[in-house]
Amino acid sequence: MLEDLKEQVCQANLDLVKHGLVTLTWGNASGISEDRQHVVIKASGVAYDDMQPRHMVVVDLDGNVVEGQLRPSSDTPTHVLLYSNFKTIGGITHTHSRFATVFAQARLEIPCLGTTHADHFYGAIPVTRPLSEEEVTEAYEVNTGQVIVERFAELAPVAMPAVLVAGHAPFAWGPTVAKSVENAVALEAVAEMALGVRQLVAEPIPLESYVLDKHFLRKHGPDAYYGQTPEK
Numbered sequence: 001m002l003e004d005l006k007e008q009v010c011q012a013n014l015d016l017v018k019h020g021l022v023t024l025t026w027g028n029a030s031g032i033s034e035d036r037q038h039v040v041i042k043a044s045g046v047a048y049d050d051m052q053p054r055h056m057v058v059v060d061l062d063g064n065v066v067e068g069q070l071r072p073s074s075d076t077p078t079h080v081l082l083y084s085n086f087k088t089i090g091g092i093t094h095t096h097s098r099f100a101t102v103f104a105q106a107r108l109e110i111p112c113l114g115t116t117h118a119d120h121f122y123g124a125i126p127v128t129r130p131l132s133e134e135e136v137t138e139a140y141e142v143n144t145g146q147v148i149v150e151r152f153a154e155l156a157p158v159a160m161p162a163v164l165v166a167g168h169a170p171f172a173w174g175p176t177v178a179k180s181v182e183n184a185v186a187l188e189a190v191a192e193m194a195l196g197v198r199q200l201v202a203e204p205i206p207l208e209s210y211v212l213d214k215h216f217l218r219k220h221g222p223d224a225y226y227g228q229t230p231e232k
């Protein structure tokens with residue numbers, strides 16, 4: 001079942017290693033089937049060196065295992081909740097990549113300081129509110145998904161394919177699992193650049209909004225605004 005998606009998801013998880021985004025067994029990538037009924041995700045705690053497509057786990061949108069011998073990623077509840085709420089995404093990548101995690105744990109958004117950032121993200125990378133003491137329970141991963149969805153009440157996942165979970169780490173997504181990895185790589189790169197700029201100048205100057213608008217429109221077209229209609 002979903003053999004092709006297992007191959008894609010396994011490759012995406014291995015690509016996290018290739019791009020230097022994971023330490024130990026941290027992080028996970030998943031993809032959703034075309035009918036949006038099943039999610040394929042990395043198995044929990046499996047060493048990346050040993051990872052094979054047959055190790056991927058298939059779950060339904062309630063997170064119940066429908067195929068696979070291993071336990072699915074501990075972040076499965078977050079992944080399935082995001083797929084249920086963000087209908088345009090086909091793949092999700094969660095990492096503890098160094099620079100993006102620094103911003104997440106500092107509870108700081110990543111400002112859009114240049115066109116490198118604007119190529120992938122329409123504006124500052126948002127950070128969620130911290131989870132409350134009552135939310136840090138066995139339902140932690142569900143509550144993590146909830147605070148992300150809450151933070152995106154006014155944001156379009158198409159134009160902003162990433163978020164920083166306060167006190168935790170980043171999640172990135174895209175139309176495919178491979179694209180979610182690409183956005184996770186871009187997120188880590190712009191986080192490192194933003195941190196570097198902060199070391200050079202006391203007050204970094206975010207990109208002017210007209211430059212952001214025109215640059216993003218040139219790169220992604222009006223559809224990427226998802227419900228916004230910018231002047232031509």
Ligand SMILES: O=C(CO)[C@@H](O)[C@H](O)COP(=O)(O)O
Nearest residue numbers: 025026027028044045073074
């Ligand atoms: O965010 C976390 C832990 O804080 C997870 O991403 C782990 O880093 C990886 O968990 P598995 O996917 O192996 O269950």
